[in-house]
Amino acid sequence: MAQVPEINSILMDNYSETEEDLYGGSPRGIKNSVQDFHWGSCPKNCSTCSSGITLEITEQRQSSRTFRKTVVLVVAVEKMKKKTDSRKLFTDMDLLDLLNNIFVEDEIPFETFEFEHSSNKTYRYSTSKVFNIKDTSNKCFALQEFPGNARLVALQLQGMNIQREVKLNMAFYSTQPFDGGRKRPVALGIMGKNVYLSCVSAEGAPELRLESVRNIQSIKNDDLLRFIFLKSENSPNSNSTSSFESAVFPDWYISTSQSEAELVRMVQQHEQRYITEFSLFKDM
CATH class of the missing domain: 1.10.287 (Helix Hairpins)
Incomplete structure (x- = not known):
């Protein structure tokens, strides 16, 4: 059975009266090699070495x-x-x-965004109807065509000239969400032609234009908006008139001049020189 060596014998074997011998060769006066502390290889052949116990000492690392x-x-x-x-x-x-x-913790980078969110309306095609249209002065819409250009004017048409009268192909839309108002979104096309009325900004003011459109139903909501006019009826009886307000530019309406053969244009409602009320007659 192996015997545990006496503490005194270990201390005496490593004892030195001089400080140089105590700390020589190692910072702590202790050798790191396992072989140097293997008692079996000790040259003194002391009783402790013969016990067969191997002593290993390691330095404690600094935290x-x-x-x-x-x-x-x-x-x-x-x-x-x-x-x-x-x-x-x-x-x-x-x-x-x-x-x-x-000791402050590492700052987490972030960005702050300030924005206003508004719920845009989505327009969905419902149905189409054809109407004859006249202003309150009994002027009809007529189309004047030029090479690469066309414009809409208001004229008094009689007799054979009545064939120049423009009929409107009115496309009706529903909105999501439904606003419940009395104004109905419509797109106004020229019957027999792939042309629709649109309202765009030109030189800082809304302008009525004619644009070529193959299929109004295929136009998506963002591009459709300039073709949308809000139709409102101004009296409930059979002689009611309608007005057409731009969906893009509120308070701007389709109008005709009091004079003959003037352009159909966009004006603000308070403009008394222009007519913004129209009678619609369903085409048979």
Whole structure:
């Protein structure tokens, strides 16, 4: 059975009266090699070595936290040198603020966006109807065509000239969400032609234009908006008139002039020189 060596024999074998011998060859006076501490290879052949016990001693590593604390203290001292005014005393609050700056957690980057969200209406095609249209002065819409261009004018048409009268192919739309108002979204096309009325901005003011459209139903909501006019009826009886307000430019209406053969255009409702009320007659 192996015997545990006496402590005194171990201490005496490694004892030295001089400090150089005690710490020579190792920072702590202890050798790191396992072979140097294997009692079987000891040249003194002492009783402890013959016990067959192998002793291994390892150095304790310095904690990384201790090093980190040291770095923090060095940084704190340097900041105190730069921030502390020599003319006033360094208080506890100064030390607290300094430590808070050192031990602050890493800031998480973020971005703040400010925006206003509005629920845009979605227009869905419902049905189409054909109408004859006249303003309150009994003027009809007529189309004047030029090479690469066309315009809509209001004329008094009689006799054979009545064939020049423009009929409107009125496409009705529903909205999502439903607003429940009395204004009905419509798109106004020229019957027999792939041309629709649109309202766009030109030189800072709304302008009525004629645009070529193959199929109004295929146009998506964003591009459709300039073709949408809000039709409202101004009286409930059989002689009711309708007005057409631009969906893009509120308070701007399709109008005709009091004069003959003038362009159909967009005006604001308070313009008394123009007519914004129209009678519609369903085409048979």
